[in-house]
């Protein structure tokens with residue numbers, strides 16, 4: 546008999562359900578008796594003992610379903626060691642619930658913050674296995690996270706739609722793409738959508754270079770310019786500021802997001818008409834694309850295999866086209882960023898995409 550806890554934490558994404566289904570199907574197909582405890586709304590469920598007993602039926606028909614059947618929430622890692630408003634020690638509470646239910650293992654699905662807490666629980670002696678979810682694809686130790694490809698599809702669709710209206714009106718369009726502090730999503734959706742300019746946090750931009758790229762396109766006879774701008778894009782000037790100075794600047798920030806600042810600067814400096822489109826959380830919504838369904842199922846199945854073997858303390862990830870297990874201590878607290886020298890960046894430049902650098 547195996548007693549498994551499941552939770553999904555942090556921002557949701559596509560294929561969370563597919564991944565959990567993969568774990569549970571693998572365990573039940575092995576013939577092992579399994580009890581599944583689904584903790585609700587992320588770590589909160591484990592802290593406050595809020596769970597539902599789940600059976601195979603709960604996982605039937607959810608391969609294609611977006612969101613998470615368990616609900617999710619953000620419980621910042623830095624607050625984990627701080628008592629809650631009633632003085633409850635959150636880490637101790639999670640341990641007590643784990644031991645009270647006599648769990649063999651917690652399977653935790655999440656991104657960066659989630660992995661820091663998962664590693665903390667491992668250090669505290671719990672058996673933990675994690676699965677890498679996030680549309681940002683910024684998790685260390687895995688080439689790919691599930692949710693990413695689905696989000697690339699949605700952001701690309703958005704750029705495709707903008708393309709037709711941009712060409713009718715001869716305007717400059719900015720599509721602001723999610724991705725938090727990294728540019729994977731913007732880079733991939735931008736390339737897939739044929740964006741002319743791609744701005745990502747890892748390559749700070751110079752607004753004059755951006756305008757130069759727009760002017761050069763016009764000189765070549767193009768009526769419009771499509772820009773894919775990461776929500777975390779940053780100018781060269783801002784990238785030079787200290788953390789404190791940057792925070793100070795943001796206190797009086799006049800724009801809803803960086804894309805509006807860029808649009809304003811282009812309009813003021815060049816007199817050209819710019820429009821901004823922000824697909825926002827649509828990028829995390831809807832059903833997972835076929836790639837993510839397969840990928841999440843594979844990761845889930847491998848997690849199930851580790852549970853059956855009693856091998857804990859790993860994230861199940863993907864490296865060089867193989868599913869691999871990565872020690873949690875290697876994953877926690879590190880970001881996987883786009884290197885400005887990456888071949889994909891060089892190739893994008895080779896086909897004329899400007900990064901405004």
Ligand code: F6P
Pocket residue numbers: 556656679680681723724725776829
């Ligand atoms: O980490 C996933 C993500 O969608 C980021 O791309 C984005 O910056 C953030 O979450 C948005 O968070 P929230 O849903 O809390 O607004």
